[in-house]
Amino acid sequence: MGVPGVPISMMRVGEVGTVVSISGKEDVRRFLNELGFTPGTEVRAVSQAGGNIILEVKDSKIAIDRHMANRILFCPAR
Amino acid sequence: MSLTIALAGNPNSGKTTLFNKLTGANQRVGNWPGVTIDKKTGKVRGHDIEVVDLPGIYSLSPYSPEELVSRNYLLKETPDAIINIVDATNLERNLFLTLQILDLGIPTVVALNMMDQVEKLGDRVDVGKLSKELGCPVVPISAIKNQGIQDLIERIEKAGGSGEVPEPVLFDGDMEGLIAEARDALGSKVPADRSRFYAVKLVENDHQICTEFASEKESIAASVSEVERKRDDEIDSIVADSRYNRISDIVGDCVKRAPRDERGTLSDRIDRVVTSRIWGIPIFLGVLAVVFLGIIGFAWGDFEVVGIGTWCTDWLNGFIEDPIQSTVADWCADNGVSDAMTGLLVDGIIGGVGAVIGFLPQMLILFLALCILEDIGYMSRIAFVMDRVFRHFGLSGKSLIPVLVGTGCGVPGIMASRTIESERDRRITAMTTTFIPCGAKLPVIAMLTSAVFGGNGLVAVGCYVMGIICILISGIILKKFRSLSGAATPFIMELPPYHIPSASNIVKGTLDRGWAFVKKAGTIILLACILIWFLSNFTWGLEFNGGETGNSILASIGEVLMYVFMPLGWGDNWELTVGSITGLIAKENIVGTFGTLFGVEAGENGEGLEAVLGSMLSTASGWSFLAFNLICAPCFAAIGAMHRELGSWKDTGIAVAYQCILAYCVGLVLYGILGCVGGWNTVVIDGVTVDNGVPIGSTIAAIVVIAAFVYILWAKDPFRQLAGRDEYDAEDEVKA
Numbered sequence: 001m002g003v004p005g006v007p008i009s010m011m012r013v014g015e016v017g018t019v020v021s022i023s024g025k026e027d028v029r030r031f032l033n034e035l036g037f038t039p040g041t042e043v044r045a046v047s048q049a050g051g052n053i054i055l056e057v058k059d060s061k062i063a064i065d066r067h068m069a070n071r072i073l074f075c076p077a078r
Numbered sequence: 079m080s081l082t083i084a085l086a087g088n089p090n091s092g093k094t095t096l097f098n099k100l101t102g103a104n105q106r107v108g109n110w111p112g113v114t115i116d117k118k119t120g121k122v123r124g125h126d127i128e129v130v131d132l133p134g135i136y137s138l139s140p141y142s143p144e145e146l147v148s149r150n151y152l153l154k155e156t157p158d159a160i161i162n163i164v165d166a167t168n169l170e171r172n173l174f175l176t177l178q179i180l181d182l183g184i185p186t187v188v189a190l191n192m193m194d195q196v197e198k199l200g201d202r203v204d205v206g207k208l209s210k211e212l213g214c215p216v217v218p219i220s221a222i223k224n225q226g227i228q229d230l231i232e233r234i235e236k237a238g239g240s241g242e243v244p245e246p247v248l249f250d251g252d253m254e255g256l257i258a259e260a261r262d263a264l265g266s267k268v269p270a271d272r273s274r275f276y277a278v279k280l281v282e283n284d285h286q287i288c289t290e291f292a293s294e295k296e297s298i299a300a301s302v303s304e305v306e307r308k309r310d311d312e313i314d315s316i317v318a319d320s321r322y323n324r325i326s327d328i329v330g331d332c333v334k335r336a337p338r339d340e341r342g343t344l345s346d347r348i349d350r351v352v353t354s355r356i357w358g359i360p361i362f363l364g365v366l367a368v369v370f371l372g373i374i375g376f377a378w379g380d381f382e383v384v385g386i387g388t389w390c391t392d393w394l395n396g397f398i399e400d401p402i403q404s405t406v407a408d409w410c411a412d413n414g415v416s417d418a419m420t421g422l423l424v425d426g427i428i429g430g431v432g433a434v435i436g437f438l439p440q441m442l443i444l445f446l447a448l449c450i451l452e453d454i455g456y457m458s459r460i461a462f463v464m465d466r467v468f469r470h471f472g473l474s475g476k477s478l479i480p481v482l483v484g485t486g487c488g489v490p491g492i493m494a495s496r497t498i499e500s501e502r503d504r505r506i507t508a509m510t511t512t513f514i515p516c517g518a519k520l521p522v523i524a525m526l527t528s529a530v531f532g533g534n535g536l537v538a539v540g541c542y543v544m545g546i547i548c549i550l551i552s553g554i555i556l557k558k559f560r561s562l563s564g565a566a567t568p569f570i571m572e573l574p575p576y577h578i579p580s581a582s583n584i585v586k587g588t589l590d591r592g593w594a595f596v597k598k599a600g601t602i603i604l605l606a607c608i609l610i611w612f613l614s615n616f617t618w619g620l621e622f623n624g625g626e627t628g629n630s631i632l633a634s635i636g637e638v639l640m641y642v643f644m645p646l647g648w649g650d651n652w653e654l655t656v657g658s659i660t661g662l663i664a665k666e667n668i669v670g671t672f673g674t675l676f677g678v679e680a681g682e683n684g685e686g687l688e689a690v691l692g693s694m695l696s697t698a699s700g701w702s703f704l705a706f707n708l709i710c711a712p713c714f715a716a717i718g719a720m721h722r723e724l725g726s727w728k729d730t731g732i733a734v735a736y737q738c739i740l741a742y743c744v745g746l747v748l749y750g751i752l753g754c755v756g757g758w759n760t761v762v763i764d765g766v767t768v769d770n771g772v773p774i775g776s777t778i779a780a781i782v783v784i785a786a787f788v789y790i791l792w793a794k795d796p797f798r799q800l801a802g803r804d805e806y807d808a809e810d811e812v813k814a
Binding site: 048063 | 136137139141167168169170171174283285311312314315318319322345346349350353354355358458461462463465466469474475499568569570571572573575
């Protein structure tokens with residue numbers, strides 16, 4: 001599709017963006033979908049520790065490790 | 079007519095709080111996801127309704143084993159009605175599950191929980207409209223404040239009684255076409271009520287259901303791939319997306335949100351500090367140190383602070399000695415009670431059980447601290463912060479949750495490993511969780527700290543760090559076995575909002591655990607102490623030895639077994655060996671056994687249990703004694719829990735053997751190396767300091783053990799198991 005995407009692990013604290021895509025094993029991807037990470041959803045980085053990241057999505061906070069966060073691409077909000 | 083009602087909802091949405099309010103039960107509530115890992119049942123007070131509290135789930139497609147419990151219950155055991163508890167402060171995410179529950183075709187009432195907090199935020203929820211859009215009754219409640227519970231009971235009774243099935247919430251056109259096709263394909267192979275649910279799951283690629291209905295899946299495959307092509311995405315993402323789109327519409331219609339603080343909530347600001355890269359781990363260690371220095375105290379040179387716990391324990395121990403023990407002894411002497419009977423009462427029962435009960439204050443403070451940390455919501459942050467460290471060792475931060483639970487008691491700790499999705503990680507965690515000292519090991523640590531280490535609470539902190547290090551090392555070692563190798567589970571976890579802990583919840587949690595400890599002391603420990611007293615006060619010829627334990631049955635057994643532990647620096651003190659063995663029944667039994675055995679000597683020489691221990695163990699051998707007893711096989715109850723998680727006695731046996739071998743190795747290394755430090759291998763016998771010198775044999779053995787471990791840790795395939803095998807094999811095996 002060619003939508004520009006940056007790994008969500010690179011998000012700066014306080015930054016806001018929208019999810020572009022998620023890759024990885026099916027069950028993990030599905031779980032992330034269920035937690036609200038679907039393409040187009042707005043997310044905000046609450047905290048960051050060496051790529052491990054805490055994201056706010058749909059009013060809840062989800063902590064994700066760096067490997068997984070590398071597989072979620074986001075598009076920074078203007 | 080009696081009804082069975084299931085309580086289903088997201089993790090941490092307040093199911094257990096509501097369950098307690100409905101049934102008057104006292105189930106443990108915690109501010110983190112995954113407190114309930116098995117279903118629990120209770121009766122609603124004053125009504126003929128049975129309530130089943132299910133583990134929290136995000137969706138009806140299970141991700142971890144405890145989520146499977148919930149789905150299987152809803153599908154297979156079909157309750158009369160479902161209360162779907164929904165966190166109103168987080169509606170969108172919670173309704174994701176609601177929409178799937180409505181597909182089940184079971185009468186459902188949505189309990190809109192945490193309405194008090196919604197009001198506090200200034201948001202408005204149009205309950206009537208929400209009920210209309212969802213096609214089922216919606217009752218606003220606040221489980222914590224006990225609001226709306228009666229209304230909820232009435233509504234659920236009505237719904238269950240009438241059997242009225244909710245209208246499913248429909249997706250957009252494409253999806254409904256696929257679902258209709260799947261329903262046709264499934265036909266009468268599934269119950270008519272449930273057919274929409276099965277159809278949606280079949281479209282969604284649900285693993286279990288697609289395996290069960292493989293040919294039906296095949297028949298809709300063409301239409302599915304057409305939709306996939308059209309939307310340029312995988313079908314499971316498309317379904318999740320459609321569902322969230324519907325939810326966004328519903329929430330947009332029914333909720334008016336007040337503006338939020340731009341700088342983020344207080345929770346966010348706290349998280350920025352406690353989970354930051356620089357401060358996260360120091361803060362965790364700081365919390366650990368404050369807790370244990372507070373409990374046990376601190377001593378360095380002349381500087382000494384007595385911990386609150388130690389202070390209370392000293393007082394309680396004094397009280398048990400005088401007046402309790404002394405009064406009973408005097409009474410026995412005055413009334414001509416036989417020596418044997420007096421010994422049993424004074425040394426066996428009061429000495430043994432009393433030594434254990436004496437540590438109650440320290441345990442209560444530990445439990446209090448744990449309850450506060452749990453209730454605030456800090457536990458899941460620790461898991462997040464430590465994930466980075468754990469990942470270096472092939473483990474996920476998820477493995478830390480069971481470990482944190484295990485600081486209270488190993489049994490629920492081992493059970494909490496069920497929240498880990500990957501089977502290999504789950505097994506490794508179940509095998510290693512008990513390396514962290516549990517509440518029952520605290521008396522052992524506290525006893526040695528004051529007897530051997532001069533009351534320095536840092537020893538206790540060291541024990542916990544040692545436990546974590548052993549878990550990490552085991553992560554590497556166990557992953558080198560074929561059956562346990564594989565990448566670490568991804569860490570994806572919801573973090574609950576911080577909240578001020580509720581006093582009643584904390585007091586209840588602390589007292590519950592404290593009471594369990596007292597009950598154990600009054601039953602198992604009591605029996606064990608009587609047995610130990612008998613075995614140590616009678617010879618093989620069943621003659622009473624008058625407290626000269628040297629020729630007793632127990633001594634002769636211990637004197638054979640003690641050779642096993644000589645390399646660990648326990649010397650010819652058979653009591654230490656016997657104590658370690660009785661620790662298998664329950665770890666605090668080590669203290670009870672010493673209380674029984676040394677009570678006799680203490681009585682004669684006027685010196686306490688601590689002085690006797692101080693004459694047997696040096697700094698070096700004290701560490702080896704602690705290491706062996708903290709790491710080796712846990713108590714029988716925890717071994718039983720391991721068996722439930724590992725599935726077979728063979729695997730449980732291997733796990734226990736691994737734990738004992740590792741414990742012995744760590745003990746040997748600590749004794750062999752610490753013993754080389756000047757003055758660390760001295761004991762005080764009757765006020766005289768005796769230097770045992772460098773334990774040459776143990777030091778050499780320790781170096782060999784270290785070399786072996788270094789090889790195992792760094793070699794790619796030390797057990798010749800992984801050759802010719804890559805990640806893909808590992809994944810295939812997991813699936814098989």
